[in-house]
Amino acid sequence: MTVKVSSKAVAQEILDKYDNFLFDCDGVLWRESSLLPKVAETLKMLRKHNKNLIFVTNNATKSRLQYSKKFEKFGLTVSESEVFGSSYASAVYLRDILKLPKDKKVWVEGADGLEIELQDAGYQTLGGTHLPALDRPLNMEDKTDPINNIDPEVGAVVVGLDPKINYHRIAVTMQYLLNPNIYFVATNPDSTFPGKGALLPGAGMVVKAVETCVNREGIICGKPSKGMMDAIIKSQNIDKSRSIMIGDRFDTDILFGLNNGLSTLLVLSGIETPETLEALDPKQKPTYYANKLGDLYEYIH
Amino acid sequence: MTVKVSSKAVAQEILDKYDNFLFDCDGVLWRESSLLPKVAETLKMLRKHNKNLIFVTNNATKSRLQYSKKFEKFGLTVSESEVFGSSYASAVYLRDILKLPKDKKVWVEGADGLEIELQDAGYQTLGGTHLPALDRPLNMEDKTDPINNIDPEVGAVVVGLDPKINYHRIAVTMQYLLNPNIYFVATNPDSTFPGKGALLPGAGMVVKAVETCVNREGIICGKPSKGMMDAIIKSQNIDKSRSIMIGDRFDTDILFGLNNGLSTLLVLSGIETPETLEALDPKQKPTYYANKLGDLYEYIH
Numbered sequence: 083m084t085v086k087v088s089s090k091a092v093a094q095e096i097l098d099k100y101d102n103f104l105f106d107c108d109g110v111l112w113r114e115s116s117l118l119p120k121v122a123e124t125l126k127m128l129r130k131h132n133k134n135l136i137f138v139t140n141n142a143t144k145s146r147l148q149y150s151k152k153f154e155k156f157g158l159t160v161s162e163s164e165v166f167g168s169s170y171a172s173a174v175y176l177r178d179i180l181k182l183p184k185d186k187k188v189w190v191e192g193a194d195g196l197e198i199e200l201q202d203a204g205y206q207t208l209g210g211t212h213l214p215a216l217d218r219p220l221n222m223e224d225k226t227d228p229i230n231n232i233d234p235e236v237g238a239v240v241v242g243l244d245p246k247i248n249y250h251r252i253a254v255t256m257q258y259l260l261n262p263n264i265y266f267v268a269t270n271p272d273s274t275f276p277g278k279g280a281l282l283p284g285a286g287m288v289v290k291a292v293e294t295c296v297n298r299e300g301i302i303c304g305k306p307s308k309g310m311m312d313a314i315i316k317s318q319n320i321d322k323s324r325s326i327m328i329g330d331r332f333d334t335d336i337l338f339g340l341n342n343g344l345s346t347l348l349v350l351s352g353i354e355t356p357e358t359l360e361a362l363d364p365k366q367k368p369t370y371y372a373n374k375l376g377d378l379y380e381y382i383h
Numbered sequence: 384m385t386v387k388v389s390s391k392a393v394a395q396e397i398l399d400k401y402d403n404f405l406f407d408c409d410g411v412l413w414r415e416s417s418l419l420p421k422v423a424e425t426l427k428m429l430r431k432h433n434k435n436l437i438f439v440t441n442n443a444t445k446s447r448l449q450y451s452k453k454f455e456k457f458g459l460t461v462s463e464s465e466v467f468g469s470s471y472a473s474a475v476y477l478r479d480i481l482k483l484p485k486d487k488k489v490w491v492e493g494a495d496g497l498e499i500e501l502q503d504a505g506y507q508t509l510g511g512t513h514l515p516a517l518d519r520p521l522n523m524e525d526k527t528d529p530i531n532n533i534d535p536e537v538g539a540v541v542v543g544l545d546p547k548i549n550y551h552r553i554a555v556t557m558q559y560l561l562n563p564n565i566y567f568v569a570t571n572p573d574s575t576f577p578g579k580g581a582l583l584p585g586a587g588m589v590v591k592a593v594e595t596c597v598n599r600e601g602i603i604c605g606k607p608s609k610g611m612m613d614a615i616i617k618s619q620n621i622d623k624s625r626s627i628m629i630g631d632r633f634d635t636d637i638l639f640g641l642n643n644g645l646s647t648l649l650v651l652s653g654i655e656t657p658e659t660l661e662a663l664d665p666k667q668k669p670t671y672y673a674n675k676l677g678d679l680y681e682y683i684h
Contacts, residue, residue, distance in 0.1 A: 219546065220546070220583075222578060222579045222580060222581065223579070229581060244550070245520065245521070245550045246549075246550070247548070247549060247550050247553075248547075248548060248549045249545070249546050249547070249548050249584065252548075252584050252588060253581075253583050253584055256575075256582070256583070256584055257581060260582065273595045273596050273598065274557075274596050277523060278523045278524070279523060280523065280530060280554075280558060281557070281561065281596075282521075282554050282557070282596075283550065283553050283554055283557055283592075283595075283596040284596065286595050286596070287553060287592050287593075287595045287596045288592075290591045290592060290594075290595040291584075291588050291589075291591060291592040291595075292588075293591075294574045294584075294587050294588045294591040294592075295574050295575050295582075295583075295584040295585065295587070295588045297574065
């Protein structure tokens with residue numbers, strides 16, 4: 083049975099039981115360009131109690147450093163080392179789980195944040211945002227076209243949300259993945275994300291496009307997969323029994339906690355509602371729910 | 384049991400039993416830029432016997448007229464009315480099966496051949512190849528961006544192979560399809576096609592990309608779906624029991640024949656081999672097989 087955060091006792095219990103607080107960001111800390119009520123106070127309170135804060139995002143277009151700057155805009159101070167993005171998780175997965183040798187190159191179908199994380203992990207990247215030829219139409223007859231210059235040193239392809247996706251990029255990415263010896267890693271499965279006033283195509287759109295033409299499935303690294311947790315554990319050896327994942331979505335955040343043996347707190351300030359919580363399969367229910375993250379602070383004080 | 388075309392008697396049987404000969408083109412009539420042996424002679428022989436020839440292609444980038452010009456390059460004379468492409472099938476499906484009113488507009492995520500067929504069917508098309516703004520990056524803040532000018536008169540979206548696919552086009556296509564009252568039609572499911580020296584992404588890649596971000600499935604019109612057969616029947620009231628589908632692929636051509644109650648002839652001049660035929664589920668086997676289409680002519684003469 084999911085316990086509602088509706089008293090000081092429950093809020094205090096959460097404060098006592100957990101050392102590591104993992105947060106989804108959009109819908110938990112902020113919505114569009116507005117910080118949610120009492121978020122700053124809650125984070126400050128948790129820091130005062132020496133809690134370990136970890137911000138877990140499936141945003142694959144930004145590196146950890148780029149994403150930490152987003153917090154500044156809301157007046158929140160968060161360090162790069164507290165941020166775990168799906169681009170970082172993909173780089174860690176390649177390096178530490180798949181153990182791709184450092185002399186192998188990585189073909190990127192994604193944005194610059196993904197390139198930065200792969201380069202930080204020690205890999206030379208190809209494709210991505212730094213090959214202007216890919217912005218032009220595919221030309222099979224042009225010997226200089228990237229499709230006619232497949233690099234035999236590529237050992238992995240990483241696919242994420244790519245605002246520059248086009249036919250040329252998909253066609254060249256496909257040539258690499260037709261080689262079954264080349265790893266296929268995908269940052270995250272999100273099919274959409276809320277843009278400024280409209281729902282927009284997410285990384286899952288790019289991943290499915292590539293998967294379709296190569297008839298292979300990518301290894302997904304973002305929430306709710308184990309890949310993201312592996313990246314966190316590699317970096318900070320947290321005790322899962324004293325960790326709680328806080329999020330606004332069942333299918334990524336809460337599932338990420340459940341799949342990885344963490345307690346979970348659903349906040350109703352984003353995607354889910356009391357009705358969708360009610361309708362959820364009992365085995366998938368979160369440990370706690372609250373109207374908003376700030377309720378933790380409000381009940382304690 | 385699949386009968387091999389290996390004698391004059393079998394070739395003559397096919398000539399006697401069928402009035403309507405439906406052909407896939409690539410891998411049956413030609414491969415890349417070469418006409419296959421004795422194809423011209425076989426077609427001429429069939430015409431001499433007053434057979435009805437129908438050329439069925441999943442190529443969605445060309446209109447029937449554009450595609451009939453491809454035959455000329457090989458010295459074959461084929462009229463527009465003998466060609467059934469998946470772009471035409473999609474237009475016929477919208478008009479005759481879904482009965483989309485003519486005052487509704489159609490948003491196109493595809494090439495100009497698809498636009499031409501939709502316009503020939505009486506619809507005003509939007510998107511596609513004639514909106515230069517879609518070639519530029521998506522800009523939510525620009526009031527003139529197509530994403531901020533969703534046309535309420537659009538009644539259907541048709542998706543096909545689009546060499547100009549980009550994030551902007553997918554994002555705007557998505558806005559239309561988030562409206563469940565707008566039909567979602569897809570030209571064909573082919574995930575790849577053989578380009579000049581490389582396997583390239585097919586219409587299925589574009590269809591899956593769109594399906595993923597709208598969480599809906601498109602109605603597929605090309606082979607092996609019933610949509611293509613509906614288009615043929617609407618145009619020529621053929622007797623299925625006296626019709627044979629000739630193709631080089633199980634999953635589109637032979638299945639198209641089987642699904643629609645036609646006899647089938649597999650030719651081994653394209654995708655399939657004696658080994659893949661041997662391994663096939665008995666329920667999916669073709670009626671006949673031949674090394675090549677030209678064997679029909681060679682055994683008769």
